[in-house]
Amino acid sequence: MSTLTKLALGAMGQLRPKPAQGNAAARIALPVPGKTGGMPLMEAIAARHSAREFSPRELPPQTLSNLLWAAFGVNRADGGRTAPSAINAQEIDVYVALPSGAYLYDAAANALQLVAGSDLRRVTGYQDFVDDAALDLVYVADHGRMKLVPAASRESYASVAAGAITQNVYLFAAGNGLATVIRAWIDRDAIANALGLGHDHQVLLSQTVGFPKS
Numbered sequence: 001m002s003t004l005t006k007l008a009l010g011a012m013g014q015l016r017p018k019p020a021q022g023n024a025a026a027r028i029a030l031p032v033p034g035k036t037g038g039m040p041l042m043e044a045i046a047a048r049h050s051a052r053e054f055s056p057r058e059l060p061p062q063t064l065s066n067l068l069w070a071a072f073g074v075n076r077a078d079g080g081r082t083a084p085s086a087i088n089a090q091e092i093d094v095y096v097a098l099p100s101g102a103y104l105y106d107a108a109a110n111a112l113q114l115v116a117g118s119d120l121r122r123v124t125g126y127q128d129f130v131d132d133a134a135l136d137l138v139y140v141a142d143h144g145r146m147k148l149v150p151a152a153s154r155e156s157y158a159s160v161a162a163g164a165i166t167q168n169v170y171l172f173a174a175g176n177g178l179a180t181v182i183r184a185w186i187d188r189d190a191i192a193n194a195l196g197l198g199h200d201h202q203v204l205l206s207q208t209v210g211f212p213k214s
């Protein structure tokens with residue numbers, strides 16, 4: 001769908017998901033993430049960049065698991081995560097829009113929990129490439145987990161926390177032959193509706209990930 005069409009539909013509150021491709025499993029157990037190897041960190045930093053042309057090819061389950069773990073997985077026995085959060089509130093939820101449905105990443109269980117049985121990719125942003133890339137991540141702050149943070153600081157702290165996750169994704173992509181771009185040009189109401197979010201949830205950013213267009 002073109003950007004112009006999305007803008008017009010968005011203005012009318014009509015930017016909606018497509019029917020899902022295939023049957024969406026209610027829960028997907030992810031393979032154990034690989035935590036070794038890959039490109040050395042300094043080389044991944046040197047290669048980090050935004051890309052806006054994607055192949056429609058899906059990510060293999062192992063790559064998806066590794067990506068999500070790098071993004072915001074559990075990396076310590078005490079439940080610590082791969083990205084920081086103020087007072088360890090861990091307020092950012094990572095949603096994954098796949099052709100088969102939209103899922104919430106359950107980091108503790110290393111699983112994906114279905115939240116919407118439709119293809120939400122095109123709703124995750126105004127740019128056309130988001131519709132057909134392998135997946136779009138959506139970063140949502142749950143303000144209910146930030147009660148100990150002063151109210152005036154919650155949005156900025158959550159944005160910083162989401163930014164740290166997005167950079168993990170950038171570095172994973174750079175080190176693993178994937179393309180990605182973080183996006184703030186999104187229709188937050190359309191995404192919140194499609195994901196069925198509550199009042200305490202704030203859609204912050206989206207990030208497309210996929211194989212580069214060949």
Ligand SMILES: Cc1cc2nc3c(=O)[nH]c(=O)nc-3n(C[C@H](O)[C@H](O)[C@H](O)COP(=O)(O)O)c2cc1C
Nearest residue numbers: 048049050051052125127181182183184185186205
């Ligand atoms: C907060 C933020 C919002 C952004 N929003 C978008 C966006 O909506 N669409 C897009 O294509 N790129 C977006 N970008 C990516 C920037 O355009 C990109 O990082 C910048 O052009 C520098 O390019 P580089 O990432 O390749 O270094 C965003 C970046 C940031 C940090």
